[in-house]
Amino acid sequence: MAGVELFSHPVLHARYRAGLCSAAALALLIIALLTYVPPLLLAYRSHGFWLKQNTYLEQPTVRFRYEVLFVATLGSGPGSFLAWSTFPAFNRLQGERLRVPLLLTREEDKNQDGKVDQLHFKLELPLQPTEHVVGVQLILLFSYHLYRMSTLVMQSMAFLQFFSPVPGSQLYTNGDLKLNQRQLLRHCGLDTRYNV
Numbered sequence: 056m057a058g059v060e061l062f063s064h065p066v067l068h069a070r071y072r073a074g075l076c077s078a079a080a081l082a083l084l085i086i087a088l089l090t091y092v093p094p095l096l097l098a099y100r101s102h103g104f105w106l107k108q109n110t111y112l113e114q115p116t117v118r119f120r121y122e123v124l125f126v127a128t129l130g131s132g133p134g135s136f137l138a139w140s141t142f143p144a145f146n147r148l149q150g151e152r153l154r155v156p157l158l159l160t161r162e163e164d165k166n167q168d169g170k171v172d173q174l175h176f177k178l179e180l181p182l183q184p185t186e187h188v189v190g191v192q193l194i195l196l197f198s199y200h201l202y203r204m205s206t207l208v209m210q211s212m213a214f215l216q217f218f219s220p221v222p223g224s225q226l227y228t229n230g231d232l233k234l235n236q237r238q239l240l241r242h243c244g245l246d247t248r249y250n251v
Contacts, residue, residue, distance in 0.1 A: 059075060059079075059080045059083065111203070113201055115199050115200060116171075116201075116202070117197050117200075118198045119176075120198055121160070123140060123194065123195055124138075124140040124145065125140065125178065126193075127188045128189055128192075129186055129189065130189065131189075137186075154181065156178050159175075159179075160175065161174075161175040163175065174195075176195065188222060190216075191216070191217045194212055194215075195213045198210055199211045201240070204240075204242070205240035205242060210249075211249075213230065215228060
């Protein structure tokens with residue numbers, strides 16, 4: 056029968072042996088596992104020992120909130136604009152300058168990772184034959200979530216502004232939403248500082 060040497064001391068010339076299937080061998084195995092496995096798990100969970108600085112990248116979950124504010128400038132005079140919004144209080148303030156456009160929106164996940172990568176937004180504004188648009192201002196609202204290391208929930212916006220001396224009938228634009236972080240995010244709990 057094979058044996059495991061549990062303990063030996065040269066001065067006493069004493070040796071303690073036990074079989075592989077004994078309680079002493081099982082205790083030796085458990086002690087060896089507890090010596091190596093918990094520190095490895097702790098190092099993995101804390102992302103390393105004695106970190107002084109660390110960075111990581113995370114693609115946020117960004118969703119269009121279907122909240123829009125649109126202003127079309129018709130000329131250089133005061134009050135020569137058309138406006139519309141998804142906010143009823145704003146629409147009530149516009150009076151006869153209120154013009155309801157046709158909206159088409161589509162969110163697209165290009166790489167099939169479960170997070171929206173693109174927003175296709177189309178706005179068609181009905182105009183009278185005497186009206187000519189020389190400027191556009193558009194605000195789109197988004198919800199923005201980070202989950203992996205810091206839990207951040209906030210609302211963000213995209214602002215589009217275009218003016219031209221010559222009236223136009225169409226405007227195409229592409230853009231990216233970027234988060235310029237100037238403060239550290241909280242490492243625990245839900246961070247809602249920017250969710251206003």
